[in-house]
Amino acid sequence: METIKDKLLPVAGSDTFLETFHQLYRENLEKKDNFIQEIASLHNNKLVDIVREFNNCNDLGKYYITICELFKEILPFLQADIQDVLNCINHLILKTHSDFSSLFSKSLENFCAMDISRCDKLLDISLANKVDDYFNLLGLAIIVGSRVQLNTYVEKAIELLNNKNKVIIEKALISLSKINYQSNKKLINKVFNVVKTMATNGYHEHYPNILKSILSLYIQKRDFEKQTIELCLFIFKNEDERLIQPTAEILFETKNDLPKSIYDILLNVLFKVNPKDTLTLNYMNLILCNLLEYNREKDLYIFLEDLLIKNNNLSIKIFPLFIHELLNNxxxxxxxxxxxxxxxxxxxxxxxxxxxxxxxxxxxxxxxxxxxxxxxxxxxxxxxxxxxxxxxxxxxxxxxxxxxxxxxxxxxxxxxxxxxxxxxxxxxxxxxxxxxxxxxxxxxxxxxxxxxxxxxxxxxxxxxxxxxxNDNAGISELKPSLSQRAQFKQHLSKLMNDAYKEKTGKNSILQIFSHQTILYGNSSIFYRYNNPEGTKKNQRNNEISRI
The missing domain is CATH 1.25.40 (Serine Threonine Protein Phosphatase 5, Tetratricopeptide repeat)
Structure with missing residues (x-):
């Protein structure tokens, strides 16, 4: 019986490799983990270069999603050059014409975590811009590297804050906000002071990410609440509209981790939300759900009431998840x-x-x-x-x-x-x-x-x-007579005709069009035999106008 190796080696380097690869995967669905390990083994023993095979494919076929998923799962087990891997992922994204960056992101993290030298090289690549940066490679390199060498990669991130490129500074700040400092108070204090200095020195364009970093540091070390409050108030002093969306994002992501003193400061910023800012409103929708989940009813009432009073054009219907949670749970x-x-x-x-x-x-x-x-x-x-x-x-x-x-x-x-x-x-x-x-x-x-x-x-x-x-329904005096109903109908018809003539008079814009009136008789007579004597009814015809 032919093994995976026997079937895959003959087609290596050919146009049918991916087709055979996909077929083998379907045959081994019940033993998927074993299939992935065997493919990785073939690659690591240099029998088949999986990275090169995927990078050289010109047509992923109709199973491109499955193929990309498989590469994602195999990647962490491969022994390969980080540059080749990045080129391959870039190639797959371009070939599928899809935003698969999120699909490969976690897999790439796990791949880099296997060898610290990959993080070093990835950082160099990101600074040199040698590949399309779908993943924020700089941040990925620093965050993954910090899990192995915390002090070294925090220092590298701090150094990048002095870079002349604003994009690199922004990515370094984002990285500092996402690093797990492993309760290293000395390191947290150092980063806090560095970021605080940036804020007070007027780095206005970086305030959103400075804010994220400050609050992330506070959550990991809660003994400088007063300094955090002072810094938040300083940042919000300028009432920069660009801070509203990041603030909403922070409140959603931190859930119930911030104390009321800081939480209230951030909530107050959201009162100035633009009713057309869909993303911020979506975050606010989730924030309201968080307040419900963590039983912060008093904060919920006050925030909602202030929000509705200060934004007259804002409808509570823009928070559908919150309303659903309220009605159902x-x-x-x-x-x-x-x-x-x-x-x-x-x-x-x-x-x-x-x-x-x-x-x-x-x-x-x-x-x-x-x-x-x-x-x-x-x-x-x-x-x-x-x-x-x-x-x-x-x-x-x-x-x-x-x-x-x-x-x-x-x-x-x-x-x-x-x-x-x-x-x-x-x-x-x-x-x-x-x-x-x-x-x-x-x-x-x-x-x-x-x-x-x-x-x-x-x-x-x-x-x-x-x-x-029901007893009074048969009293004839309570019903209008036939003649009274006819008179009312004629009166109503006359009112409609008079209104029409008034609106189509000399000053009407309709005068610029040719106007014809077609009459199909003045009235019609018909009889209804709903009683032995029958009822005669005379009904005036309507005029039909054609413009």
Whole structure:
């Protein structure tokens, strides 16, 4: 039986190599790891030069994604020159016309981590710009090198901060923000002071990456909070709009690692976000989700409220992930928000509540008032909040009704009468079937006796209301006569004709076009035999105009 080696060696250097390589992979799918190790062994024993084979291919065929994936997995096990590997990856990216840089990035890191000399050479290559830099090779070399020789590569990154090339300085700063300093306090202090000096010496164009580095250093060594706060305030003093997006990115990536003192400073920067800055808004969407995840409700309320007040054109709908999380997993916080925002008496917050509920795909969203917020408030507050719910959530009948019903148990007798009336008219009258089903469901559950009494009264009132409607439906005096309906129709037709003539008069732009009116008779007569005598109907025809 032929082995992988027997099948692959004969096609080495030929145009069919990749096709055979792919076929062998499919035959060995169940033993993928063994296949990768055997291919790497063939390369390392100099029987097949995998890097050269991939680099020389002119057509990757329709399986190019699988082939690139395989090269990514094989790469860390290969003994090859870093320059040849970079050329090969560059070739694959160009041939596939796809952004596969992220696909190869981790694999290239692992490849360099196998031999520190590869990091040294990679750093030289990146500084010489010998290949297209899809990966930020300079940063990759420093970060991977620092895992093996921390002090050496941190020093190299610091030296690059004095480079005349601004791009190299930027990449060096990014590297310093991503290095794991392995709790080396002396080294962290050194880097902090270097970066601080850059900030105070006016490197404005590098402030975003200086900020990332400072906060990354703080997270790894938390005993210079005061200095970090002072430096953040100094950086934000100029109110540079370019800092808004990096700040949002930092808040998202650091999740819950920053103390409230620093976190609040960064949050305040986001109030000046441009409503058209999609990337920053996406980060803010994720930041709101983080606040929910880490139970930082107070920070969430304050931030959202300040954001909506300071940005009148900003809709809460631009945070879909946050709304989804709120509706599906954090209904307790949703109830607090709804109560808090209805009590605020601010239209912007009431509108936000309506937008959150409208954004839900579910047919029913059940809301409950937060009774803690309503404790100790003056009489009439429950009725005020109920009216807010009725008005802003009218289209979402179950949300409105469920919220109002939850107020019944804490409402005073005077408020209760008005709330019951509000539930009946307009809600129960406009949505009789939906609300009746909801009330019947509620009565099957354990609810306060006071609430059950009101619901039973409303159900009885509704039954009586519709019974009276049916009883009165046959009263002829309540219906307009045939002649009255005809007169109304003629009057409406006349109003429409007069309005049309007014708009198409001498001063109308329509006068520049030729205008014809085609009449198909003045009127038509037809008979309807819906009773023994029949009904004669005379209907005027409309004019049809053609321009």
């Amino acid at each position: 954090k209904t307790d916080i949703l109830n607090v928000l709804v109560t808090r925002w209805f009590l605020s008496r601010k239209i912007v917050f009431a509108k936000a509540v309506a937008e959150i509920i409208e954004d839900c795909n579910a047919e029913k969203i059940y809301l409950v008032c937060d009774k803690i917020q309503l404790q100790g408030l003056p009489e009439g507050t429950c009725l005020f909040v109920a009216r807010k719910a009725c008005g802003w959530l009218f289209k979402n009948k179950i949300s409105a009704v469920s919220f109002i019903v939850s107020l019944i148990d804490i409402a005073t007798d005077r408020e209760l009468e008005a709330i019951s009336s509000l539930l009946f008219n307009p809600l129960f009258i406009c949505y009789p079937q939906n609300i009746k089903e909801y009330f019947e469901e509620l009565l099957q559950q354990e609810i306060p006796e006071k609430t059950a009494v009101v619901i039973n009264q409303l159900l009885a009132q509704q039954e009586s209301f519709f019974k009276n409607l």
